[in-house]
Amino acid sequence: MDTFAQIFGNDQYPPSVDWRQINTENFQLIYPSAFEDRAQKMASDLELLRLRVSQTLGKKPRKISIVLQNQTVESNGNVQLAPRRSEFYTTPPQQSDFQDWLNNLAIHELRHVVQFDKLTGYLRAPFFEQLALAIYGVTLPAWFFEGDAVLTETKLSNAGRGRLPSWEMPFRTNLLYGKKYGYQKDYLGSLRDVTPGFYELGYFMTLQLESEHDPAIIDSLMSRMAKLPIRPYNFSNSLKKFTGYTTRQWHEKTREALAQKWKEQLAELTPIDYTEFPNRQSSRPESWLLPQALPDGRLIALHQSVYNVPAIVILDSVSRQQTVVKTGRQTEPNFAYAAGKIVWDELRRHGRYGKRTYNVINLYDLNTQSYKQLTHRSRYFSPALRPDGRQLAAVAVEEDNTVSLVLLDSQTGRLVSRFPSPKNIMLQTPAFDESGSRVIATAISQQGAAIVELDIPTAAYRFLLEWQSQQIERPIYTDGKVVFKAHYHGIDNLYELNAETGTVTQLTHARYGAFNPSFDQASGHIWFNNYQVDGYRISHVKPENSQASHFKPPTRLENTLPHNDTVQIETRPSTPYSGLKKLINFHSLSVDNGNFENIGQINPGIYWLSDDLLNTAQIRLGYIYDGDIRSSEYLASVNYQRFFPKFSLEYRNRGQVSAARVNFPGGDQQVIGLRWRENAATVRMNVPLVFYRLNHVFTTGLSAATSYTRRYDLSEPQFRDRFIDRIDFPMHYQFYFNHNVRQSLLDLAPRWGQHLSITYRHFPFDGRIAGEHLALRTAFYFPGIWRNHSLLARFNYQQGNGNYRMVNDIPMVSGYDQLRPVPVDNTLLVSYRFPIAYPDWAVGPLAYIKRFKGGFFADFQNVRSGNDLSPRTFGFEFRSDMNLLRYYLPNFDIGVKLVYANEAGTSKRVFATYGIAYSY
Template identity: 40%
Template sequence: MKHKHIIINTLSLLSLIIYSQKSSAQFFEDSQAPLSQKWYKIETKNFQLIFPEEMKSKAPTLADQVNRSLRTTSRNYKITPRKIPFIIHNTNLQTNGFVQLSPRKSELYSTAGAEPDNQTWLPNLILHESRHVSQFDKLTGKLRAPFFEQLALAYYGLTVPSWYFEGDATLTETIYSEGGRGRLPAFEMPIKANFQSNHNYSFNKYLLGSYKDIVPSYYTIGYLMTSTLKSELPSNYEADLFSELNKKPLYPYNINRVLKKKIGGNSAYLYNKTIANLDAIWNKKTSDYQYQKYTEINKKNNNYYSSNLLPKHKNGLIYFIKQNPQKTNAIYTYDVATNTENRLVKTGIQLTPHFDVNSNYILWDELHKDPRFNKRTYSVINIMNLKTGKINQLSKQTRYYSPIFSPLDETIACVEVDLSNDSYLTLISLKNNSIIKRIKIGNAEQLQHPAFNSQGDKIIGIRLSQYGTALCEIDLNNNKITNLTPWGNQQYERPQYLPGMKIITKANFNGIDNIYSIDLISGKKQLLTKAQFGAFNPFYDKDTRQLFFNDYQYNGYKIAQTPIDTAFDIAPETDYFSHYYATALTKDSVKNIASVSVDTSQHYQIVPYRGLGRTFNFHSLSLSSSNFESFDNFKPGVFWLSNNILNTTQIALGYEYDTDIRKGVYSAELTYNKYLPKFSLRYENRGQIAAASIPNKPDSSIRFDWREHYISSQISIPLSFYRRDYVYSTGFNLATAYLRRYDLSRTDVKNFNYETAFPLTYQLYLNRNARMASMDLYPRWGQNFSVTYRHTPFENNAKGEILSARTVFYLPGFMSNHGFQIRLSAQTGSGIYQYINDIPLVSGFSYYKYEKIKNTVLVNYRFPIAYPDLGLGSLAYIKRVKGGIFADYQNIYKHREISPKSFGAYLSLDFNAFRYPLPDFEFVVKGTYINDNTATQRVVPTFSLNYTY
C-alpha cells in the first residue's frame, strides 16, 4: 500500500523564534567586561589573581591582601582552600563582589562609591569574599571540577542558609579588621529602631524581606545571629558545625538539626535568643541616654515606609530626595508656608542618593551603563535649570560622584575615580563643561562627600586610606591636602563648614549616629543632635541658623531641624553602641594571626592572561543546559558544561530523552560573547516521529520515525541603557539553521523532505520602559516594539515567508502601583508559514474551532491586593497578593462587534519557600471564559507556578 498524503509536524525547524531582550535576574552571573580590556594575572599556589592592565601597579598589594585573607579566614574551618581565581573588575562602579561555584571563582568590583564606610573598600571586600571561599571548600571540597561544581552549588545552597553564609562573612570582615559593618551603629540601627518602636517582626520577615516595611537584609540579622553562635560556642566552632552538616547531607533543614545539638534550638530559636540579648544590651547601654524628640517636617500619613533624604533649605523651600516602595526616587520641594509638596525631577538610578542646589540650578549624579558590556558602568552629572525646567547632561562616560556647586562662580566640584582606583577632586566649568583641574588625593586613597567653604577656595571631605578615615581639607589655591581629624575608623558623613573655625559632620563618637560640631582649634566635639536612633545628612542654613537633618525612625528617614546653637557636651568615655561582635572577637583564636603584617617583600610575577585555559573550563555535569532558567518542556538528560571565568565562552555537551516521543537527543552548543555581537552555534542529533494518512481512509494513519541532524546559529546584538527614569533596550537578531534527515523507518513514504537548508529569521526590537518601584507590577509608562521576518530563500520545495509585529504598551492604573498592559500583535504568512503562529495567542485558544490568526490584542489590568508578610512556619512566606483582569481579542478586523474572544481574572501569590531568599515563586490561579459558540469548554481554570532568580 502506498501512502501518498503525509502529515508531518516538522515546521519547528522553521520557527526560529527570537524574543526581545528583557531584564530578569539570573542565578548565574554572566555579563562581560568591555572588549578593550587587556587582562593580566599573578599565579600563586593558593590563588590566581586576574586583573586589567590599569591595576598592574596595585596588583602585588592586592595579591598580598588575598593571600592574607585566605590564610586568615580559613583557619576557623581548619582547611587550606583550594586554588581559586580572583578577578578584579575596574570598570563597574557598583560596589559588589561575590564567590560562586559552577564555575568556581570570585569576582571583585574594585571601585569604591560614595557610600560612607569606616575603612577602604577593596581590602574589606577581599576579606569578606575569602570567607565564602572557605565556607564552600569546607562543605563541598570533594565535589570538584570537571564534573561536580554545580552539584556542589546545589548542595551548599540547600544546606547552608543565607543568614549563616552572609552573616558569618560579615562577622569575619568585622573581627579580622579594624573596620567592617559590624562596627557601624547604622548597620544594626534598623533592627534596633523596629524593636524599640514595638514593631517586633518575625524571623521569616527579616530573612525574606518585605515590600511595605523596612527590614534589613539577611546580612544584618545573619551577622547578629552568627555573633551569638561565636560568642556561646567553643572557639573555632565553624569547622565542627560544617562537619556535622556533612554527616547527614540529605537531612531536611539540616542546619536546624545541628543547631539543636549545639545550642538546644533551631534557627528561629537562635534569632529569638539574639534579639533578647540585643534588647538587654540596648536597654543597659542607653539607659542614661536622654534623646530628643524632633518634630517631623512634611509629615505624611503613609501606609508604607517613606524616606525624605538630604534636606537642603534654599530659596525658601526644602529640597529633598523621596524614597518609598510605591514610586521611584525623585527630588521634591516642600514649602513650609503653604504645607505643599511638589515633585521637581526624577533622578534615575543613583549609586548613593545625592544632589546639590543653588539659586538657579539643581544637579545630581546618575548611573549609566555600557549598552553592550554590562560590567562597564558610568556615573554622569545632570543639571536642571530651576526656572525653565530644562535638563542637560554635563558629562558622558565619566566616573564622577557627589557633584557640588561653588558658592562664587560657575564651577562645580566632584569626586572622580579612575581605572587605577585613584581618587581625584575634579573641578569642572559650567560654561563649557571643561575640566579646570584635577587634584589627586593619594595613592590608594578615596575621597567622599566634598563641600565648599563660603569663600569657594577650600573644600572639606572624607578621606579613606589604609590608616582608616579622617576629615580633610583641600586648598584649591595650592592643591594641598590637610587632615582636620586624626586617622581612625569613624564613619563620617557629609561634613560642612560652620562660621569661624568649626565644622559639622555626621559621626558616631558616642556610639549613636548624630550630628557633631568639631572645633578645629581645640578639637572639642559637641553634639548638635540627640536622635533616638540616628541623625544623618546635616545641612546648615546660614540665613536661618538652622540645622536641617534626617531623623531616622522605624518607617524611614524623616526631615527635622534644630537651632545650630543648641549643643550638648559629650563625655569621652560615653559609648551607647552594642559592640555585639566584641565577645566573638575576644574568643577568636586567629585574631592575633590576622593582625600580623604581610610580608610585602614577596615578589609576584605579572604576565598576560591568555591561553586555552582562558577559553575552556569544564566544571559540571548538569541536568539542564540552561542553568535551570526554565523548566518548560523539560526533558531528562545530562550535560557537561564549560564556562570560562570571564563569561565570554560557554559550551554544553549533552544527551536528553524526550519522554513524549521516546527519542533521544544528542547536542553540542557553543556561545561566544566576547565581541559586540553575541554568537551561538548549536548541533543536535535527534529522533522524530510523524504520521501519514492513508488514501481513501481519512480516519486511519500510520506512524513512522526518523533521525535528523539539526544545526542552528544565531548572531545577536543586544543593547540596553539608562536615561534618567527610563530603561531602553534595542537590538537585532539574525538566525538560521540546517536540517538533514536520515534512517526513515518506512520506505513507502512519499514526498518526504530529507533536507531543509538555511531558513532565515531577522528580528529588530526597541523598548522604552519607565523604571519600576518595588511595588509596581508594570512600568508606569512603556512602549515596546518588535518586528520579525522569516523566509526560506534557499528552498525550492518549501517556499514561504512570514512577517510579524508585536507591540506592548504600559499605562498607569487607577491607583498607585496598578497598571495596564496593552499588547497588539499582527502577522501575515504564506507558503509553509501560512499556518504558523508567530504572535501571542489568546487565552483558551485550544478550546474553540481553529481559524487562521491575523492579529491578537490583549488588555490586561493588574493590581496589588495585600502585603501580608505571612509565614506558614518554615514552609512558605507570602509577601504579596495580586489580582488582575484581562480580555483577549482575535482577528478584530473580521468581527465588527469587537467582542473579546476570551476574558477572565486571576489571583496570584508572591512567596518564598522553605526560608530560601531565592528563587522567588509566584502561584497563579486563572479563570478564563471562552466567548465563542464553538467552545468545547466555556470556563477554563488554570494553575501555574513560576519562579525567578
C-alpha cells in the same frame, strides 16, 4: 558584598581590556593591565588573609581564580562555583566603613571561599562544581553564610559592618519601637515594613552563636553538615543538636537579647525627640534624604518611597510636595543644590558590555526647568556645586583606583582642574565652603576615617580631623566650623569640629540616628535626616541651642592586624592572560542546561557544562530523552560573546514525529504516523543593547539566524517521494525596541512602557521549499486608576504562507489550547492588574507570602473592522509573590487564571489555568 550577584548573570567585559594574571600558590589573579600595581599588592594580601579567614573553620581553601573587576563603578563582590571563581569590584564606594575597601572585600569574599570548601570541597571540576553549589545553596540559609562573613570581616579588622550603628539601625529601631517580627519576615523581607535583611540578621544570629557558645561552634556546625550533606533540614538539625534551639527559636532568642541590650544602651543616653517634617503621608516606608534649604525657605530633598521611584522634590511648610525630576539608579543616594541648580550622579552602563559601567553627572536648572547630562562615560561621584553654581567638585576614581578631587564646569561638564588625593587615600562626598575656595571631604584608608580640606588656590590638602575608628560621613562647613556625622557614643549623630582647637561637640542626640547635615546660612539652622521606624524624616537644630558635650576625639587604635601598607609586597611574575586559550573550562555535569532565568527554557537532561572565567564562551554537551515521543536527543552548543555581536552555534541530533494522510480507492482516508531522525545545525548572531536616561531604560537589538537540517531513517519508506529530507538555510530575523520607566518596589509593571518586536522568516536558499512568515508583537503599559496598578495592552499580528501557513509566532488568547482551532491573524490582549494585600504570612516552613495580587483580562482574536469586537476569552487571575521553603532566592510568582470561553462549541465554557514563574 553579595554572593548572589551574577551567579546567574552573563554580562561581558569589553574586548579592549588587556588582561594579565599573577599566579601564586593559592590564587590566580586575573586583572586589567592598568591595575598592575594594586594587583601585586593584592597577591601578597590574599596569601596573608587566606590563613586568617580559614583559621576558625579549620579548612584551608584550595586555589581559586579571582577576577579584579575595575570596569564597573559599583562596589561589590561575589564568589561562585560552576565555574569556580571570585569577582572583586575594585572601585571603592562613597559610603563605607572605615578601612581600605579591598581589604574589607578580600576578607568577606575569602570567607565564602572557605565556607564553600568546608562544606563541599570534595566536589570538584570537571564534573561536580554545580552539585557543590547546589548543596551549598540548599543546605545553608543565606543569613548564616552572609552573617558569618560579616562577622569575620568585623573580627579580622578594626572596622567591618558589625561596628557600624548605621548598619544595625533598622533592626535596632524596630525592636526599640516594639516591632518584633517573626523569623521569616526578618529574614526574607517585606513589601510593607522595614526589616533588617539577611546580612544584618545573620550577623547578629551568628554573633549570638559565638557569644553563647565557643567560636568553634561554626566549625562544628559545618563539619556535621558536611559529613551527611543530604540530611533533611541539615542546618536546622545541626543547630538544634549543638544549641538545643531550632532556627526560629534561635532567632527569637537573638531578638530578645538584642532588644534588652539596645534598651540598656538607650537608657544610658539622653535622646531628644526632634520635630519631624514632613508629616507622615502613608503607612509604608518613605524617606526624604539630604534635606537642603532653598532661598525662599522651602526644602529640597531626595524622596524615596516603596510607592514611587526616587525623585528630587521640593517641600513647603505644610508638607506639600512638588516633584522636580525623577532620578535613575545611583551607587549611593546623593544630590547637591546651589544658585538655582541641582546636580547629582547616576549610573550608566555600556550599551553592549554590561561589565563596564560609568558614573555621570546630571544638572537640573530650576530657573529654566531644563535637564542636562554634563558628563559621559565618566567615573565621577558625589558632585557638589560651588556657591555661585558655575563649577562643581566631584570625586574621580580611575580604573587603576587613582583618586582625585576634580573641578568641572557646570555648563559644559569640561574638566577645569584635577587635585590628586594625598597618598591616594579614598575621598568621599566633597562640600564647598561659603567662599567657594575650599573643599572638605571624608578620607578613608586602612588607618580609619578622617576629614581633609583642599585649598583650591594653592592645591594643598590638610587634615582637619586625624584618623578615627569612626564612620565619618558628609562633612560640611558651618560658620567657620565643620559638622559631620559620626558615632562616638554608639549611635549615629551630628558632631561639630573646631579645627583650631581640635575639639568635637555633639550637636544632636537622636534616638535612632541623625545623618546628612546641611547648613542654612539665612536661619542658622542645620537641617538633617532623623531616622524613624518607617524611614528618614527631616529635622533641624541650631548649634547654640543644642545640648552640647565637648571632647577630644580619640586617637586611632593600633590595628590588631598589620596595615596593608606594612605588608611585605613580593613582586611576582605577571604574564598576559589569554582568554582564547582558556575558553574551554568544563566544570559540571548537570540535569539542566544552565539557564535559570526562565522556567520554560529549562530542559531536563544530562549536560556537561563549560564556562570560561570572563563570561566569554559557554559550551554545552547534552543528552535528553523525550518521553512524549520515546526518542533520544543529543546536542552540542557553543556561545561566543566577546565581540560586539554575540554568536552561537548549536548542533542537535533528534527524533521527530508527524503524521500523513493516505487516500485509498473509494475515498477512504487513513492517517499514518511517521517517525524519523534529523541532524540540525543552527547559527545565530545577536546584538543586544541597553541604554539609560534618568529613570528611563531603553533596550534594543537585532538578531539573525539560519540552520541546516538533514533528515534520515523515515519509518514509512512509501512516503519518501513526499518527504523533505533536508532544509537548506532558512533565515530568521528579529528587531526589537523596548522603553520602560523605572519601577517602584510596589509597582506590578512599569507605569509607562512601549515594546515592539518584528520577526521575519523565509527560505531564500532552498528552491524546493517555499514560505514566509512575518510577525509583529507589541506591548503598551499605562498607569492604572490607583497607584501601583497597571494596564497592559498587547496587539500582535502575523501573516504566513507556504510552509509557514499554520505557524503561530505571536501570543495567543488565554486558554487557546482548550478552544476550537482556527487560523490566527492577530490578537489583542488587554489586562488590568492590581495589588490586593501585603500579608507577610508564614505558612509554616512551606511558604512565606509577601503579596496577593489580582487582575482582569479580555483577549480578542482576529480583530477586523466590522467584526464582532467581543473577546474570545476573558476572566480573572489571582496570584501571589512568595518565598518557598524559607529560601531567600528565588522569588516565586504563583497563581491561577479563571478563563471564560466566550464562544459556543467549546468543551468547557469555564476552566482554570495555572502558572508559576520565578526571579532572582
